Amino acid sequence: MTETKYIFVTGGVVSSLGKGIISSSIGKLLQARGYNITIQKFDPYINIDPGTLNPYEHGECYVTADGMETDLDLGHYERFTGIQTTKSNSMTTGRIYKSVIDKERRGDYLGKTIQVVPHVTDEIKRNIKLLGQKFHYDFVITEIGGTIGDIESAPYLEAIRQMKWELGKRAINIHLTYIPYLQAAGELKTKPTQHSVKELQSVGIQPDILVLRTDKHIGDDIRKKVAAFCNVDLDCVVQSENLPSIYEVPVNMQNQGLDAAILRKCGEEVKPTPELGPWKAFLERQRKATQEVTIGLVGKYDLQDAYKSIREGLLQAGTYNDHKTIIKFINSENLTEKNIAEKLAGLDGIVICPGFGQRGIEGKIIAAHYTRTNNIPTFGICLGMQMMVIEFARNVLGYTDANSREIDEKTTHNVIDIMEEQKNITNMGGTMRLGAYECAIKQNSRTFNIYNQEFIQERHRHRYEFNNEYEKEYEKNGMMCVGRNPESGLIEIVEIPSLKWYIGTQFHPEYQSTVLKPHPLFLDFIKTAIENKKK
Ligand code: GLN
Numbered sequence: 001m002t003e004t005k006y007i008f009v010t011g012g013v014v015s016s017l018g019k020g021i022i023s024s025s026i027g028k029l030l031q032a033r034g035y036n037i038t039i040q041k042f043d044p045y046i047n048i049d050p051g052t053l054n055p056y057e058h059g060e061c062y063v064t065a066d067g068m069e070t071d072l073d074l075g076h077y078e079r080f081t082g083i084q085t086t087k088s089n090s091m092t093t094g095r096i097y098k099s100v101i102d103k104e105r106r107g108d109y110l111g112k113t114i115q116v117v118p119h120v121t122d123e124i125k126r127n128i129k130l131l132g133q134k135f136h137y138d139f140v141i142t143e144i145g146g147t148i149g150d151i152e153s154a155p156y157l158e159a160i161r162q163m164k165w166e167l168g169k170r171a172i173n174i175h176l177t178y179i180p181y182l183q184a185a186g187e188l189k190t191k192p193t194q195h196s197v198k199e200l201q202s203v204g205i206q207p208d209i210l211v212l213r214t215d216k217h218i219g220d221d222i223r224k225k226v227a228a229f230c231n232v233d234l235d236c237v238v239q240s241e242n243l244p245s246i247y248e249v250p251v252n253m254q255n256q257g258l259d260a261a262i263l264r265k266c267g268e269e270v271k272p273t274p275e276l277g278p279w280k281a282f283l284e285r286q287r288k289a290t291q292e293v294t295i296g297l298v299g300k301y302d303l304q305d306a307y308k309s310i311r312e313g314l315l316q317a318g319t320y321n322d323h324k325t326i327i328k329f330i331n332s333e334n335l336t337e338k339n340i341a342e343k344l345a346g347l348d349g350i351v352i353c354p355g356f357g358q359r360g361i362e363g364k365i366i367a368a369h370y371t372r373t374n375n376i377p378t379f380g381i382c383l384g385m386q387m388m389v390i391e392f393a394r395n396v397l398g399y400t401d402a403n404s405r406e407i408d409e410k411t412t413h414n415v416i417d418i419m420e421e422q423k424n425i426t427n428m429g430g431t432m433r434l435g436a437y438e439c440a441i442k443q444n445s446r447t448f449n450i451y452n453q454e455f456i457q458e459r460h461r462h463r464y465e466f467n468n469e470y471e472k473e474y475e476k477n478g479m480m481c482v483g484r485n486p487e488s489g490l491i492e493i494v495e496i497p498s499l500k501w502y503i504g505t506q507f508h509p510e511y512q513s514t515v516l517k518p519h520p521l522f523l524d525f526i527k528t529a530i531e532n533k534k535k
Helices: 019-032 073-081 093-106 116-135 151-170 191-202 220-230 246-255 258-265 277-288 304-320 361-373 383-397 446-451 468-476 520-534
Strands: 005-011 037-043 090-092 139-144 171-179 209-214 237-241 292-299 324-331 349-352 378-381 416-418 433-441 455-462 464-466 480-484 491-495 502-505
Touching (some): 005 116, 019 073, 019 171, 019 246, 019 258, 037 073, 037 116, 073 304, 090 093, 093 116, 093 151, 116 139, 116 151, 139 151, 151 171, 191 209, 191 220, 209 220, 209 258, 220 237, 237 246, 246 258, 246 277, 277 304, 292 304, 292 361, 292 520, 304 324, 304 520, 349 361, 349 383, 361 378, 361 383, 378 383, 383 416, 383 464, 383 468, 383 491, 383 502, 433 446, 433 491, 446 491, 446 520, 464 468, 464 491, 468 491, 502 520
Parallel strands (some): 005 139, 037 090, 037 139, 171 209, 209 237, 292 324, 349 378, 378 502
Antiparallel strands (some): 416 464, 433 455, 433 480, 480 491, 491 502
């Protein structure tokens, strides 16, 4: 393909329809047809990035290999397509405005009044095109956050309108809307979709394709009605029903010809539909896996999306072990020495989750103590690893006041300390140790056998670290420091080899687990949890 084509995915009626899943599925289907694709997300909020947002507001913060804190949809993009996203795959209104204002101060627009149109819209367009120009992708899929009709998405819609006008068939809009089912009337209702499309049309955008999200199957009569009222070809109206797994969505979209419709709209030749062999094999395995393995997530955010990538990593690993992973959330704030046995009863493995700040950390320490002393497979991730380290100091090394400097600045046994380079940092946004770093794994360790590799790259998001002054003491007592950054010497992995599975990582392996390339740590953790269950 000679020139990059642009697919804009917008959402209407309500939020949370799964634009990220649809964008990822489109990426997957075009890849299967041999196209080189990327997916990016533009979020209309003013924050520079979601790094400073509470997970309750925004769900998990996903970290790219090049160290950008981004929206969790980028996790879907990577898990579905195996692409590696970058800083340029995630944009916010805050960054757009910052760039415009920086240019204004530099004098780039000297003499001009800076306005939303054309300066902000031009900056949006420049950023939309950036990746395509740099890497010559065949398709750049751009997901616009929010819902059509929000005041804040107006500049993005104007940018899309202009690009569609400038590029003709090289730019198309796919609009994802909702068809509610009214129980009382016993009917599916198309009016909200009609209104949402009208809203788009009122700003000069005619959607090329409609994806109708629905809880009930939509018959041809409704599809015809939507097509006619919204000016969209009938074969360009597809439906996205509830499915047992998000990974079924690409196949469902392919069966309805979504990828073929996209190619037709873009003026590309439509070749025979590709097989999706390995993907379907994964789905087959997922459907067949009926035996269960139950994993407890010990964390403080009682919200599905807060630990999205960890959940997906565990589910994928379950499938590859021919089991269905059942995930139970355990609020660490409610854990006490007294109730811990009861709260963790029936769980085959425990993940101690990442996090920040004081709330709920004593519960995580209690959980780490219980699983260590009862030999329950345990995976500590980032703050979770730090809590394993603190627990060991308190109960094995005998430092009852051991803590992290994040929690107690004055502790005499700061087994987790602030990283040297973090000491003089005062700004909160984008200043953590972020992105992929190398880690060297000690041969003969449990972790080495899992990775089967000495040097690995994993992604990070933290300010505190294992205090290397205590390393010898830990090792003497059975907790081994088996992964280390070769340059800085920072300790990245600890394990207790005498236990079934007790491993903590300072990095976040969940960001790299994909459907077709599940992460070795999750695979092995789940495998051990299954063995633990059988015993
Ligand atoms: N709060 C801890 C730190 O900053 C852990 C961060 C995390 O779990 N991502 O080091």
